[in-house]
Amino acid sequence: MNLKGARILIIDDDPDFVRSTGMILKSAGCQVLEAFSGKEGLEKSRAENPDLYIIDLMMETYSEGFRVVESLIKDENTRDKPRIMITSVDLKGPWDTYPLDEWSACDFLLQKPVHPAELLKHVQRAMA
């Protein structure tokens, strides 16, 4: 599937990550929207109505990403939009830090750093 023109909202409090992820997506012709906190992410989501979300986990709170996902699910305009969560949390680490079923509300869960090809592959799959 062609990603050209796909509108993707990146919600992450790490500006470097937002920038590099944005560059990867733009190289595939996506249109990139940026938000630097969970709160800003939800505001941008309402204003811009993106096609896909890339969401960080730890932002202003320990599990802000889950909170964002929860709000997206509650809203019927955004409920069915694909979501990818990307985190620096060590996913092979202690299992009980985050309840595993919370992850399942996202289409994909990736660990930073994400290789460009890997990222584009997952975006493509999520949009399909």
Next chain:
Amino acid sequence: MLLDRASVLVIDDEEMVRNSCARVLREEGYVVRGAETGDRGIDVFKEFHPDLVLIDLKMPGKSGMEVLEELESEDPDVVKIVITGYATVSSAIEAMQRGAYDFIPKPFSPDELVLIVKRGLEKRRLLNEKKGLLIGQEKIRRNMVSLVSHELRAPIAATVQYLEVILEGMAGEVSSEAKELIHRCDERLREMLDMIGKWINLAVFDAEKMAEHFEEVNLSEIALKALDRLKSSADRKKVKLFFQAQKNVPFITGSKICMEEVFNNLVGNAIKYNREKGRVVVKIYEQEKDVCFEIDDNGIGIEKENLPRIFDEFYRVDGRRNSPIQGSGLGLAIVKTMVDAHGGVIKVDSRFGKGTNFKICLPKDIHAEKGS
């Protein structure tokens, strides 16, 4: 239960004692059940889950002392108080050595009974509080560790992602030499991420927690997956990989994630510390009560004097620190920890310049092993 009303089980063959204890304790607001023999008492104990048990030492059939021992192994946290008809010091002391919290000599008054039961339940409350506190502390420690891990990983991850964007040409042309250097930066930083992960895992590794996630594990399947994953790095070194599994090797009870880690580390090492055109053989077979596997290589081997320390954290065999082979010095420490947590044994046999053989034996049924 403790939160609402405390529960007491009275095991005594004399009906009058059972009834009078029950009456007195019910008046105090406890939930009480009785049992007329030791065997019956143990059955009631298992379904009633009392906070406290009163056990008559002198009963026909199973003696109070035997009942006490069985209940102690069933749940050491439940408070046990023995009723001694023949109040000799020696039987009371013996009972306390076997886990009784206190004793009460017959005949006793209602007040004496209430006092001793109250004291016993207070002890249980304190014990539970302490336990709750310890669990809370452990949770704080784990959250702290995952937060530190995240803070350490985040800047490295951000850097690596920039490097990979540059390498893919997404930020413009890069000369081939610059590309090579950036590629090395990328590799070194990814190693560092890997090392942080390993170290954190080892630091918070909790064998009991892991045992809660035990499942049926097919070691052959895991070995094949590891070989598959490591094939490209073996190809790069021109090392050949072989797999020999006995037919119908039984599954073990354990953790898949841990066993994957064990195979990845051992096979990874066997490739890393090999010579060009060397070989790595993975064997799996049944041996008495165990399932064993070996990872055998004809690589560079380990000097005899270094062998005792290879399972130590951060230990890397001398001279390799400056060698082109990268490593965290944590792989074998992790392997040893995981094997221990599965009730297994790991042995290493190595000849310098000839090769190394790791042999791991895991019990087929870890529960049978523990029970005996």
